[in-house]
Amino acid sequence: MLDAAESYVTADGRTIGGVVMEMKNITLRFGGVVAIKDISFDIREGEIRAIIGPNGAGKSSMLNVISGFYVPQEGEVWFRGEKRPPMRPYEVARHGIARTFQNIALFDGMSVLDNVMTGRLNYMKSNMFQQAFWKGRAEKEEVENREVVERIIDFLEIQAIRKTPVARLPYGLKKRVELARALAAEPKLLLLDEPMAGMNVEEKEDMSRFILDVNDEFGTTIALIEHDMGVVMDLSDRVVVMDYGKKIGDGTPDEVRNNQDVIDAYLGVAHD
Amino acid sequence: MPDQLIFAMEVTLNGLMAGVLYALVALGFVLIYKASGIFNYAQGVMALFAAMTLVGIMQGQVPFSHLINAVFGGHVTHFGWTVPSVLAILLTVGVMVVLAWLVQVLVMKHLVGQEPIILFMATIGLAYFLEGVADLMWGSEIKTLDVGLPQGINLWIDESTFNLFGYGFFIDNLDIVATGIAALLVTGLVLFSQYTKQGRAMRAVADDHQAALSVGISLNFIWVLVWSVAGFVALVAGIMWGTKSGVQFSLSLIALKALPVLMLGGFTSIPGAIVGGLIIGVGEKLFEFLVGPMVGGATENWFAYVLALLFLVFRPQGLFGEKIIERV
Numbered sequence: 001m002l003d004a005a006e007s008y009v010t011a012d013g014r015t016i017g018g019v020v021m022e023m024k025n026i027t028l029r030f031g032g033v034v035a036i037k038d039i040s041f042d043i044r045e046g047e048i049r050a051i052i053g054p055n056g057a058g059k060s061s062m063l064n065v066i067s068g069f070y071v072p073q074e075g076e077v078w079f080r081g082e083k084r085p086p087m088r089p090y091e092v093a094r095h096g097i098a099r100t101f102q103n104i105a106l107f108d109g110m111s112v113l114d115n116v117m118t119g120r121l122n123y124m125k126s127n128m129f130q131q132a133f134w135k136g137r138a139e140k141e142e143v144e145n146r147e148v149v150e151r152i153i154d155f156l157e158i159q160a161i162r163k164t165p166v167a168r169l170p171y172g173l174k175k176r177v178e179l180a181r182a183l184a185a186e187p188k189l190l191l192l193d194e195p196m197a198g199m200n201v202e203e204k205e206d207m208s209r210f211i212l213d214v215n216d217e218f219g220t221t222i223a224l225i226e227h228d229m230g231v232v233m234d235l236s237d238r239v240v241v242m243d244y245g246k247k248i249g250d251g252t253p254d255e256v257r258n259n260q261d262v263i264d265a266y267l268g269v270a271h272d
Numbered sequence: 273m274p275d276q277l278i279f280a281m282e283v284t285l286n287g288l289m290a291g292v293l294y295a296l297v298a299l300g301f302v303l304i305y306k307a308s309g310i311f312n313y314a315q316g317v318m319a320l321f322a323a324m325t326l327v328g329i330m331q332g333q334v335p336f337s338h339l340i341n342a343v344f345g346g347h348v349t350h351f352g353w354t355v356p357s358v359l360a361i362l363l364t365v366g367v368m369v370v371l372a373w374l375v376q377v378l379v380m381k382h383l384v385g386q387e388p389i390i391l392f393m394a395t396i397g398l399a400y401f402l403e404g405v406a407d408l409m410w411g412s413e414i415k416t417l418d419v420g421l422p423q424g425i426n427l428w429i430d431e432s433t434f435n436l437f438g439y440g441f442f443i444d445n446l447d448i449v450a451t452g453i454a455a456l457l458v459t460g461l462v463l464f465s466q467y468t469k470q471g472r473a474m475r476a477v478a479d480d481h482q483a484a485l486s487v488g489i490s491l492n493f494i495w496v497l498v499w500s501v502a503g504f505v506a507l508v509a510g511i512m513w514g515t516k517s518g519v520q521f522s523l524s525l526i527a528l529k530a531l532p533v534l535m536l537g538g539f540t541s542i543p544g545a546i547v548g549g550l551i552i553g554v555g556e557k558l559f560e561f562l563v564g565p566m567v568g569g570a571t572e573n574w575f576a577y578v579l580a581l582l583f584l585v586f587r588p589q590g591l592f593g594e595k596i597i598e599r600v
């Protein structure tokens with residue numbers, strides 16, 4: 001076992017650092033439904049960590065706990081070596097955790113560019129009076145933020161639709177814009193809830209490539225949920241497997257693939 | 273030019289000016305509705321409350337003086353000073369911001385995620401509560417409001433139209449100023465929402481709460497901001513209306529005129545509120561001028577509502593709203 005602070009180098013030459021996020025004994029209930037049962041796992045700096053499992057396993061709930069949308073009844077969240085006090089979702093976002101949603105949540109009334117710009121809101125320091133009366137500083141800030149945003153737009157190859165209202169985009173591109181908005185915040189941890197759900201094979205390949213590139217070029221730590229085992233095995237460094245709110249596997253893709261509980265869950269054996 | 277046409281032009285101009293006021297009130301509704309999905313029944317009362325507060329501050333009235341005198345047996349009603357209008361307006365803006373904060377913290381915060389009808393009921397409660405507070409704070413007598421806006425017939429228009437048509441138009445200076453101020457206000461709002469951090473956050477919240485949270489926007493803060501802006505718009509409307517017809521409780525009824533405006537313009541469109549207000553303003557004046565005499569007059573009482581009804585039947589999404597397509 002690797003120590004929490006130790007780092008290692010992957011087969012493809014990326015450096016994975018120490019633990020940045022640790023979930024300790026998380027339990028989350030909705031009335032009688034136990035969505036998460038006493039789950040612990042960690043996420044290391046620079047890694048791509050997948051959460052997989054059948055529908056209703058509690059994957060989205062786990063992401064929602066990390067991003068502050070759900071408050072667990074039990075357990076602790078440790079981020080960058082500190083126990084996190086209860087936080088509202090917007091506070092979590094301000095602490096460098098960005099996310100996308102399983103059912104795309106974009107600002108439909110805005111263009112692609114404006115959507116991605118909202119990812120920069122927390123970097124805008126000048127207040128409305130400075131913006132009204134002290135042009136210099138506000139303009140400099142605007143230019144800097146625009147540069148970051150344009151770089152991300154180039155990176156995700158959505159230059160052609162910069163000015164398009166997002167409501168008009170096809171599903172696959174909406175997912176990409178959502179990713180762009182999350183990236184614009186330059187997050188320390190990026191949470192992706194089924195980034196490839198509902199896409200065709202080609203779109204899935206594109207999205208996989210973007211996720212790998214983001215991780216590689218920006219060194220962004222990524223936790224992602226995916227339904228499809230195959231995709232996950234290609235993308236991730238380590239995998240948490242959930243089923244009926246419980247953790248039934250945790251390890252490298254190879255370890256998980258050969259885990260009997262996981263195989264049963266995916267074949268439906270355990271529940272028959 | 274035939275006389276009828278010349279009169280009709282004058283009526284149209286006057287209608288446009290009246291429409292500006294309707295548009296201002298409707299604008300307050302749209303702002304809150306867009307950002308929080310709340311139909312704020314109290315918008316009209318907010319205009320009343322703002323106007324009464326402004327008059328009270330200007331005249332150096334002691335707030336809650338009836339209450340204070342009843343409890344402590346004194347006879348204080350005024351501090352004995354008057355406050356210049358600019359300062360009084362600034363203070364009133366402050367009061368409206370505090371009101372916005374109280375509404376959010378004491379009421380709306382606890383109703384997040386409730387059905388729209390429940391939020392609507394809450395604002396009805398708020399309207400009556402605020403009306404009571406206004407009464408208790410400043411008294412119920414009719415007051416005149418004079419913040420120094422010019423009033424009376426505009427002589428230049430009177431003269432130039434007389435030279436042109438041989439008939440001088442009667443356009444009130446106050447209406448011209450009101451139009452200018454409304455235009456400034458709308459321009460300011462548009463610049464604010466397009467170019468400032470808070471304005472962008474406001475648009476984001478109006479669009480999608482979850483997504484807004486995920487980029488680090490505090491919904492509570494934005495809602496206080498939106499109620500403050502709506503309070504400011506209410507103050508502007510209150511000043512215009514109060515200057516024109518005195519500050520009295522019937523002022524809160526202008527909210528009723530805003531309803532047909534909203535049905536025309538759509539509940540979520542700022543340009544819709546403006547154009548809707550102008551159409552209703554011009555429409556009811558022209559209709560009264562052309563059809564009024566045939567049906568015994570007083571058409572202004574119902575014209576707007578009938579027009580709104582027609583819109584509800586034939587174009588329920590309003591002038592600028594997206595077409596509503598029922599998902600099956």
Ligand SMILES: Nc1ncnc2c1ncn2[C@@H]1O[C@H](COP(=O)(O)OP(=O)(O)O)[C@@H](O)[C@H]1O
Binds near residue numbers: 030056058059
């Ligand atoms: N907001 C909620 N209210 C009530 N039940 C919920 C809520 N969110 C999730 N659940 C329940 O928690 C369980 C796990 O759901 P979810 O986390 O969405 O699963 P997954 O993302 O793995 O498909 C399900 O039984 C679901 O119905």
Ligand SMILES: [Mg+2]
Binds near residue numbers: 059060061102
């Ligand atoms: Mg899910």
